[in-house]
Amino acid sequence: MQKERIHIFDTTLRDGEQAPGYSMNLDEKIRMALQLEALGVDVIEAGFAIASEGDFESIKAVCEHVKKPIIASLSRSLEKDIDASYEAIRGAERGRIHLFLATSDLHLKYKLRMSREEVLDRSTKMVAYARNKIDDVQFSLEDATRTDLDYLCAVVEAVINAGANVVNLPDTVGYASTGDLHRMVDTVMNRVPNADKAIIAVHCHNDLGMGVANTLAGLNAGARQAEVTICGIGERAGNAALEEVVMNLKTRGDIYPFETNINTEQITQSARVLKQITGVKIHPSKAIGGSNAFAHESGIHQHGMMANSLTYEIMTPESVGVKKTSLVLGKHSGQHAFEQRLGELGYSFTKEELSRLFSEFKNLADRKKNVEERDLIALVESAYQGAPTIWELDSFVVNSGNLITSTACVTLKKDDEKHQEVAWGTGPVYAALRAVEKIVDHPFSLEDYTLQAVTEHRDALGEVFVKLRDERGTYRGRGVSTDVIEASILSCLAAINKMVDGAPAKQEHPFKPTNDHSFENDMLMNNSDKRRFM
Numbered sequence: 001m002q003k004e005r006i007h008i009f010d011t012t013l014r015d016g017e018q019a020p021g022y023s024m025n026l027d028e029k030i031r032m033a034l035q036l037e038a039l040g041v042d043v044i045e046a047g048f049a050i051a052s053e054g055d056f057e058s059i060k061a062v063c064e065h066v067k068k069p070i071i072a073s074l075s076r077s078l079e080k081d082i083d084a085s086y087e088a089i090r091g092a093e094r095g096r097i098h099l100f101l102a103t104s105d106l107h108l109k110y111k112l113r114m115s116r117e118e119v120l121d122r123s124t125k126m127v128a129y130a131r132n133k134i135d136d137v138q139f140s141l142e143d144a145t146r147t148d149l150d151y152l153c154a155v156v157e158a159v160i161n162a163g164a165n166v167v168n169l170p171d172t173v174g175y176a177s178t179g180d181l182h183r184m185v186d187t188v189m190n191r192v193p194n195a196d197k198a199i200i201a202v203h204c205h206n207d208l209g210m211g212v213a214n215t216l217a218g219l220n221a222g223a224r225q226a227e228v229t230i231c232g233i234g235e236r237a238g239n240a241a242l243e244e245v246v247m248n249l250k251t252r253g254d255i256y257p258f259e260t261n262i263n264t265e266q267i268t269q270s271a272r273v274l275k276q277i278t279g280v281k282i283h284p285s286k287a288i289g290g291s292n293a294f295a296h297e298s299g300i301h302q303h304g305m306m307a308n309s310l311t312y313e314i315m316t317p318e319s320v321g322v323k324k325t326s327l328v329l330g331k332h333s334g335q336h337a338f339e340q341r342l343g344e345l346g347y348s349f350t351k352e353e354l355s356r357l358f359s360e361f362k363n364l365a366d367r368k369k370n371v372e373e374r375d376l377i378a379l380v381e382s383a384y385q386g387a388p389t390i391w392e393l394d395s396f397v398v399n400s401g402n403l404i405t406s407t408a409c410v411t412l413k414k415d416d417e418k419h420q421e422v423a424w425g426t427g428p429v430y431a432a433l434r435a436v437e438k439i440v441d442h443p444f445s446l447e448d449y450t451l452q453a454v455t456e457h458r459d460a461l462g463e464v465f466v467k468l469r470d471e472r473g474t475y476r477g478r479g480v481s482t483d484v485i486e487a488s489i490l491s492c493l494a495a496i497n498k499m500v501d502g503a504p505a506k507q508e509h510p511f512k513p514t515n516d517h518s519f520e521n522d523m524l525m526n527n528s529d530k531r532r533f534m
């Protein structure tokens with residue numbers, strides 16, 4: 001059977017990043033993009049160039065670091081959005097401008113206040129404008145699934161004539177059924193005379209839990225690009241999850257005669273990188289990516305599994321990169337075994353980094369009898385701090401109890417000089433962070449704090465994620481220790497080091513949005529709305 005190629009368009013860095021709790025800075029976007037490249041996605045939507053200076057700069061940086069996939073930037077159907085996108089992606093090996101405009105009567109009437117004719121006209125003009133700059137232009141008909149089908153077909157035909165290479169039919173609000181999706185794509189494939197001149201794409205949201213099912217229905221009807229995110233993150237209830245779409249295609253090849261370029265063994269690592277960057281835990285029952293996804297607890301299942309794994313296993317854990325054995329390391333493990341383990345987990349480090357990590361590992365092995373794979377990952381991930389070490393923890397003492405006010409005495413090092421402060425608080429973490437704030441003399445607020453046990457045992461490592469804010473923005477930090485107060489201080493210092501790290505000289509954004517254009521006012525130009533699209 002001839003398998004048709006499905007293009008995987010990943011929008012973790014755009015639609016996913018728009019979701020609360022998932023925003024990423026420039027270094028984090030590069031790290032995620034490099035992992036997406038290793039995973040084998042065809043297109044990375046790296047951001048929305050005109051939305052902010054940060055988006056613009058990070059799209060540019062992704063283009064510099066990531067060479068295999070196409071790098072796309074989102075644009076409204078406005079010349080200056082297209083100009084900004086073009087500036088951001090012009091350094092890419094292969095760049096794509098992704099335009100969108102809503103086509104449903106609901107959006108036309110209440111959001112755009114434009115007629116169908118005006119939308120059709122603007123779509124084709126802007127596609128042609130973008131094609132004058134770059135060869136690869138994608139056009140999305142926002143709210144396609146609630147758009148009149150005759151009108152939808154007319155717009156698809158017109159934008160393909162104007163030069164769009166990819167036409168996306170998003171279920172922007174997650175309203176469609178699988179039947180709706182199939183009918184819409186099937187109608188376009190059969191009725192639009194030039195439909196074969198472009199790739200038809202689907203972009204499905206999960207508001208009714210239908211994102212993956214709708215995406216598969218769209219592919220079966222003829223769409224050849226699936227727009228997805230790692231772990232299904234995205235606006236509101238999220239997008240179709242990449243790993244679920246891809247593993248459906250792979251596991252059910254009998255009904256999906258398709259192939260992708262995805263190296264499925266990189267799926268687990270991709271989910272892990274996303275979790276480590278954002279600090280947001282993956283639900284244990286999450287299909288493919290969750291920690292329970294391949295666990296067989298019940299006795300009946302275990303018995304069947306031992307007789308023949310096919311009894312209860314439709315895909316192997318190894319096929320998505322979950323390693324079967326979890327070899328335990330202890331304090332007698334040598335550097336060689338340690339390095340080998342890191343290699344198996346997909347990490348590579350320089351000699352200096354390895355010897356520093358090894359000494360941290362020895363430290364941990366002294367405090368904790370068995371070092372498991374999850375401990376190693378937490379330890380190694382805390383080494384990725386994305387900023388130079390400016391402030392370092394020297395020592396701390398906390399005094400805490402239910403009858404006293406907590407106090408903390410913290411000593412930090414900077415350039416080999418020690419600085420000490422004492423502070424009180426209603427709890428030991430609060431007291432310790434206040435002492436840190438006094439020392440670094442840089443006011444911040446704590447926006448988020450999560451503490452997780454890395455493993456189940458009493459001597460487990462505690463992993464703390466914090467999000468700190470100063471007047472310039474938010475900074476994430478991670479800290480790992482068998483002592484949760486120490487982990488809290490370390491996570492806070494990781495964020496502070498980013499905060500005080502010589503801020504990149506503020507560059508004037510070349511495409512500052514203005515309010516001088518009445519059409520733009522209709523297109524939601526105010527800052528609060530700017531990041532809410534598609």
Ligand code: MN
Binds near residue numbers: 172235239533
């Ligand atoms: Mn979307």
